[in-house]
Amino acid sequence: MELNRVSAAAVEGGHYELVIIGSGFGSTFFLSQAIEKLKGRVLVIEWGDFHPWAWQIQSQSNTLITPDSTYRNLGEKPWNTTIALGGGMNCWFSQTPRLHPSDFATRTRYGVGHDWPFGYDELEPFYGQAERIMSISGDPDMARVLPRSTPFPQPPHRGTAIDRLMKAAMPDYHFITPTARPRVATEHRGACCSNASCNLCPVNAKFTAENGFPTLFGHPKVDVVLKSQVQRLEYSGGQVSGVEFVHDGRTHHVSGDLFVLGANAIQSPAILLRSGMDHGDTGRGLHEQVGANLEVFLDGLENFDGSTITTGLNYFFYDGDFRKERSAALLYFENRWPYGLRKEPGRHREILPMMIASEDLPHRDNRVTIDPETGQAIIDYRGESDYGKRGVEHAFANLDKLLAPLPVESIQFKEWRLTESHVQGTLRMGVDGDGSVIDAGMIHHRLRNLVVVGTAAFPSCSPANPSLTAAALSLRAAHRLFG
Amino acid sequence: MNRRRFFVASAATLGVAAIGTAAFVYQDRYSFIAEAVRRLMGHDYRVAAAQQKAFVDDFLEDYSDKRTAGLITFQRGHELGLGSSFSAYQIDRFERELITHVVTHTDYLAKAAGDSHELSYLGRYPCRNPFAQFTV
Numbered sequence A: 001m002e003l004n005r006v007s008a009a010a011v012e013g014g015h016y017e018l019v020i021i022g023s024g025f026g027s028t029f030f031l032s033q034a035i036e037k038l039k040g041r042v043l044v045i046e047w048g049d050f051h052p053w054a055w056q057i058q059s060q061s062n063t064l065i066t067p068d069s070t071y072r073n074l075g076e077k078p079w080n081t082t083i084a085l086g087g088g089m090n091c092w093f094s095q096t097p098r099l100h101p102s103d104f105a106t107r108t109r110y111g112v113g114h115d116w117p118f119g120y121d122e123l124e125p126f127y128g129q130a131e132r133i134m135s136i137s138g139d140p141d142m143a144r145v146l147p148r149s150t151p152f153p154q155p156p157h158r159g160t161a162i163d164r165l166m167k168a169a170m171p172d173y174h175f176i177t178p179t180a181r182p183r184v185a186t187e188h189r190g191a192c193c194s195n196a197s198c199n200l201c202p203v204n205a206k207f208t209a210e211n212g213f214p215t216l217f218g219h220p221k222v223d224v225v226l227k228s229q230v231q232r233l234e235y236s237g238g239q240v241s242g243v244e245f246v247h248d249g250r251t252h253h254v255s256g257d258l259f260v261l262g263a264n265a266i267q268s269p270a271i272l273l274r275s276g277m278d279h280g281d282t283g284r285g286l287h288e289q290v291g292a293n294l295e296v297f298l299d300g301l302e303n304f305d306g307s308t309i310t311t312g313l314n315y316f317f318y319d320g321d322f323r324k325e326r327s328a329a330l331l332y333f334e335n336r337w338p339y340g341l342r343k344e345p346g347r348h349r350e351i352l353p354m355m356i357a358s359e360d361l362p363h364r365d366n367r368v369t370i371d372p373e374t375g376q377a378i379i380d381y382r383g384e385s386d387y388g389k390r391g392v393e394h395a396f397a398n399l400d401k402l403l404a405p406l407p408v409e410s411i412q413f414k415e416w417r418l419t420e421s422h423v424q425g426t427l428r429m430g431v432d433g434d435g436s437v438i439d440a441g442m443i444h445h446r447l448r449n450l451v452v453v454g455t456a457a458f459p460s461c462s463p464a465n466p467s468l469t470a471a472a473l474s475l476r477a478a479h480r481l482f483g
Numbered sequence B: 001m002n003r004r005r006f007f008v009a010s011a012a013t014l015g016v017a018a019i020g021t022a023a024f025v026y027q028d029r030y031s032f033i034a035e036a037v038r039r040l041m042g043h044d045y046r047v048a049a050a051q052q053k054a055f056v057d058d059f060l061e062d063y064s065d066k067r068t069a070g071l072i073t074f075q076r077g078h079e080l081g082l083g084s085s086f087s088a089y090q091i092d093r094f095e096r097e098l099i100t101h102v103v104t105h106t107d108y109l110a111k112a113a114g115d116s117h118e119l120s121y122l123g124r125y126p127c128r129n130p131f132a133q134f135t136v
């Protein structure tokens, strides 16, 4: 990967047209769209280091900074992020469903949660663009629930024998998972070989910042300062003027014209709060999906012959008027075995591991604050909503009906999942005055040259994995600003 | 080549005099795992001693030495009629994990269909889904 790495001392006191905080999904996709339109220079300030793929495989780690060292957690639920160049693009598993059109309007349609300030149709072209950048492999039939104007860039993965039966029985609900684990090799990435260790992909197949944007951070207009933690923003009169960051124990300052805050949904609100900016529900509404693991024992039907780790997505419990009462649930059909194969000789593969992910309702009391003494982020999360759990419970209770096309022997609820490793919602989009922090263009309501990107911006949860949406949002925000 | 009985807890290789009763087997984690594999797989598979040791060492690291030690206690309790549903669940998880390791970390699948019961250990990071297919 090309990288214009500069030292903190070299940028001290400097001025940039664009200053970007963090280099994860939100920041990097914004930069990729903005770069050709900028006349001046860009500075990317990243807390972590650059850890090339080979280093990560060798050390079996994405970074040297553990997530729990970056915040104080008042509860027990872990909140996973990667602090490194590329952010979550290092550790992610590359599941890339779009949000459902109803996810953008849960308040209007079902009277719960917050609406997004725009709808699915508005984001659709940017979904397509993000999918092209990541070479997403996907099932064209999925357009039945998630309309699309352009085809998936890559053909779908091979489903399992189970997916084939489910697709035949439920053609409007069961699809092969869209994913940034390529079905066919690309210029910089191998094809996915279903090895199931995607946080550290041994064949460099899944999309990462390193293999997906190999020249972006080495662009002649871009400087990157690593191992530099942004502390606060300096602002006056509704405009951010500069950023204060710490490198190696020393404080540095840079100034700029436009700023992008993409530090993840824990650190971005912490930076604003440290800066004395608590407009709207800054830091509030921290959430992610509610998840559970299941296992289905099958009679005479073997699983695990698909070509990637999760092969089937089932939308049967996803949308409808029931969302007034209980959450949408998305069912993941796994081509891997979190609890091992079956024990009986000759029947090792007669098993279907599944995951139910449902949307949660963000709550104001689940929040990020800061330690008044040290400024460190504090997570005060009090638990998911009953609404969120009800969707999982309903899907589980009715699973036998859904799985009628399969020779089911038994269904076991294994456990509630501790986390989905998605951190969302602490600086949500909306209309000024409704508690939101940023507007439909992702610009801060009070600081009008500050763009907030990443999953912090999500007004509602959705059962779907969030990163494709974070990428599409950034492409859209940059497009609105730069054309 | 110096090959030995594998999953029948080649105790001599591992510094234990012999295997006899189950209680004795559980005195050492190597023997415990080897005995469990023999019981679960129901076959007298063989593998080179060094590979056997590597298999058990890697499994202990992946599954965790501490958890395995706890498992041995659970298993003993069960044999003495002191089991609970919690310990039964833990034992089941352990056994499934172990079987999975044999199936995916040795050439068991390639051998299962043939006559030879001599297995090779494929190392700590083999392709984890030997069943995956890539044709349409």
Ligand SMILES: Cc1cc2nc3c(=O)[nH]c(=O)nc-3n(C[C@H](O)[C@H](O)[C@H](O)COP(=O)(O)OP(=O)(O)OC[C@H]3O[C@@H](n4cnc5c(N)ncnc54)[C@H](O)[C@@H]3O)c2cc1C
Residues within 6 Å of the ligand: A021, A022, A023, A024, A025, A026, A027, A045, A046, A047, A048, A080, A081, A082, A083, A084, A085, A086, A087, A088, A089, A091, A092, A093, A094, A095, A096, A199, A228, A229, A230, A231, A262, A263, A264, A265, A267, A268, A271, A420, A421, A422, A423, A453, A454, A455, A456, A465, A466, A467, A468, A470
């Ligand atoms: C194990 C795992 C698996 C996942 N799998 C999936 C998946 O399959 N599909 C999916 O959609 N999502 C997945 N995710 C979630 C995904 O990683 C996040 O949704 C995504 O990274 C969020 O993007 P973001 O831009 O908001 O934040 P990030 O990508 O986390 O980027 C934040 C960036 O800011 C930097 N930063 C933080 N604080 C500061 C500071 N003070 N100063 C400077 N820089 C700072 C960070 O180092 C990082 O580079 C997974 C996450 C994990 C942990």
Ligand code: SF4
Residues within 6 Å of the ligand: A181, A191, A192, A193, A194, A195, A196, A197, A198, A199, A200, A201, A202, A203, A204, A205, A206, A308, A309
């Ligand atoms: S399944 Fe394997 S090859 Fe595919 S992305 Fe994950 S680790 Fe890489």
